[in-house]
Amino acid sequence: MQHTELKLVLAGPVGAGKTTVLRALSDIAPVSTEMPLTDGAMGEKTTTTVALDFAAVMLEDGTPLQLFGLPGQAHFSHMRPIVMAGALGVIVLLPGDDPRIAEQCAHWLSIVAGIDPEMAVVIGITRTDLAADFRIDRVRQAAIFGDVPVPVFTIDARDREQAGQLVRALLLSLD
Numbered sequence: 001m002q003h004t005e006l007k008l009v010l011a012g013p014v015g016a017g018k019t020t021v022l023r024a025l026s027d028i029a030p031v032s033t034e035m036p037l038t039d040g041a042m043g044e045k046t047t048t049t050v051a052l053d054f055a056a057v058m059l060e061d062g063t064p065l066q067l068f069g070l071p072g073q074a075h076f077s078h079m080r081p082i083v084m085a086g087a088l089g090v091i092v093l094l095p096g097d098d099p100r101i102a103e104q105c106a107h108w109l110s111i112v113a114g115i116d117p118e119m120a121v122v123i124g125i126t127r128t129d130l131a132a133d134f135r136i137d138r139v140r141q142a143a144i145f146g147d148v149p150v151p152v153f154t155i156d157a158r159d160r161e162q163a164g165q166l167v168r169a170l171l172l173s174l175d
């Protein structure tokens, strides 16, 4: 049993579901820094995370877990190393309905590796219900961190149980 505070980070592009996962999991009212999208709305999405998202979760064994979301926009990339400092692992979220998901996967893994190449990483793919032609094998081919394949899961970010599965997978990979 572990009672030291755990810190995990959610990374990924705008619209991947980072804020949604944090809201689904949080035991407290999550802290968000949502601002109107400067480039105009993307579909139904009119706001984006500018600095960070924060949520607190108590794990079943009593361990407090802190979850931070990284801003997706490159414009706020200077915040990423600050938010990632002290984290034990990163969940990379990717939108399954983005046709460039394999490139996004490689791009976000290289961002995380550039900040900390020793980081534990899992990948969660959201919005696959919106993508009839989604192929998980294309993402798996791009899901290499260092030289090691990263676990890939499909989840609905709005579902607390499925979002929790990503956290459990990441925590299991730590020990």
Ligand SMILES: Nc1nc2c(ncn2[C@@H]2O[C@H](COP(=O)(O)OP(=O)(O)O)[C@@H](O)[C@H]2O)c(=O)[nH]1
Residues within 6 Å of the ligand: 012, 013, 014, 015, 016, 017, 018, 019, 020, 021, 045, 048, 049, 072, 126, 127, 128, 129, 130, 155, 156, 157, 158
């Ligand atoms: N249909 C569908 N929508 C999803 C799923 N996961 C997330 N979303 C939606 O996708 C959008 C993601 O936005 P958000 O959480 O703000 O993404 P962020 O930019 O990464 O923080 C929200 O409208 C979610 O409700 C999913 O599995 N299926």
Ligand SMILES: [Mg+2]
Residues within 6 Å of the ligand: 018, 019, 020, 048, 049, 053, 069
């Ligand atoms: Mg967000």
